[in-house]
Every structure is written in C-alpha cells, then in structure tokens.
Amino acid sequence: MSQSIVSVDHLSVRFGTSTVVDDVSFAVARGESFGLVGESGSGKSTILRTIMGLNHDWSGDILVNGVPARGTGRREFATQVQMVFQDPYASLHPRHLIGAAIAEPMHIHGIANAKSRTLELLRLIGLGEEFAYRYPHELSGGQRQRVAIARALALSPKLLLLDEPTSALDVSIQAEILNLLNQLRAEMGLTYVIVSHNLAVISYCCDRLMLMQNARQIETLTRQQLVDRDLTQPYSQEFLAASTQ
C-alpha cells in the first residue's frame, strides 16, 4: 500500500523456540493513529521493537515509507521513526541536563541550530525554556515523559511508536500526556502506533485499533466500531467486557 507510512505483512517473531508474534499483518496510513491492544504478553511491544530493528529473529515484511525496514541504514531510519518508551524515569540519563538530552540526537546527526531547536521543542511540549538547565531528578514523571517525547521529535520523524506512553504515570497526569500527543499529531501531521493494554487510552488517541491475544491478531476495529461495540470475535467481547468492568 503506497499510502501507508508503515506496513507489516505476515510478521512472525521468535525468541528461542517460542513464537511471540504469529503471522500479524496491518498497515497504518500517514497521519493515522493506530492502537495495538491486548493482554500482557500478547506480543504488542515486540511488534514495535521489531519495527525499530531491536529484534532479529523474525520473518515477514516491514516497510516504512515503502522501503524495507531491514535494509534501511540506522541513521536514515532514525530520521523517519522514533520510539517513546513506557518508563520516563529510565529513558533519561540522570547526569545529563534536559537540554543536552533533547539536543543529543541532533548533535549525533550533525544538525545545525540544535540549541534553538531544543528550546523550540521545549515550548512545543509545554515546558518553559528554563527546563533546559534542569536535571531529570528535578522533573515530575509527566514532565519527564514530555521530555522523552521532545527528544523523540528532535530529528523530525513523521512516525512515532509509543509503548504504553502513560501507564507509568499518575492517573491525573495521563490525560495531560494523551492531550499533548493528540495536539502534536494534529499540528505536526504525525503518525502514531500506540501500544496499550488500556482501552480507554486507545479509544482516546487512536483512529483504529488491532486487538491481540497470544501472539495473534484477533480483529481490527475503527474507533466508531469500538464505541458501538461492533465486534465480531468472541475474544473481543470478552476483552472489552473485562476492560470496562
């Protein structure tokens, strides 16, 4: 599909003798937000990590911007796709200033004006420029996750892979981060693939979602189908019932 920013075709991923992603296919259009949802261990994060090139024992096809992910050089790939991880406490070096953390990918890629771009990114994610001179321990979890998002956007990728972006945060902060993600997507024309076990998060941020169970895809739904409970698979009904109890 030439319109897709990422397409995954018959993807299977193994760790040793276990197949943790089994024949999964989906495609995400430019500007779309696509959710991967399902119980713990169903293979969601493994799909994101495989797209990022962090797993090696896999078969099938992954195309990013129509080009095989396996064949794309790491440097070029980093300008197209970035990942945001669940734990904002683990994702920032404790002894690096926030400004340095955001600027680092730009320095690695030899991008000019890294300093002014860093300040611009801080404004974009709703933190003042003064945050450039703070250390991670001086920030709240929500502020750190904002910084992780700024860092992911530093090379201006069009595709973000978000792995449980709010589940390590206080419930009161989760909505703020989801609102920020929605706002950034609209303003910057970003595409998201968001992993979550939380249907509320997915329905707030995603246009479509794919439900997974035990390494396999069960069903793909639009947000409207989710809202209307227009489900065809018994497992989807079960999962939804369990999630909304």
Ligand SMILES: Nc1ncnc2c1ncn2[C@@H]1O[C@H](COP(=O)(O)OP(=O)(O)OP(=O)(O)O)[C@@H](O)[C@H]1O
């Ligand atoms: N590096 C690894 N080595 C061996 N097994 C792994 C590795 N990473 C993941 N797995 C296994 O692969 C399966 C899928 O894990 P994955 O993290 O993709 O699931 P998930 O749906 O994202 O779950 P969660 O929401 O708990 O992260 C699990 O059984 C997990 O134990």
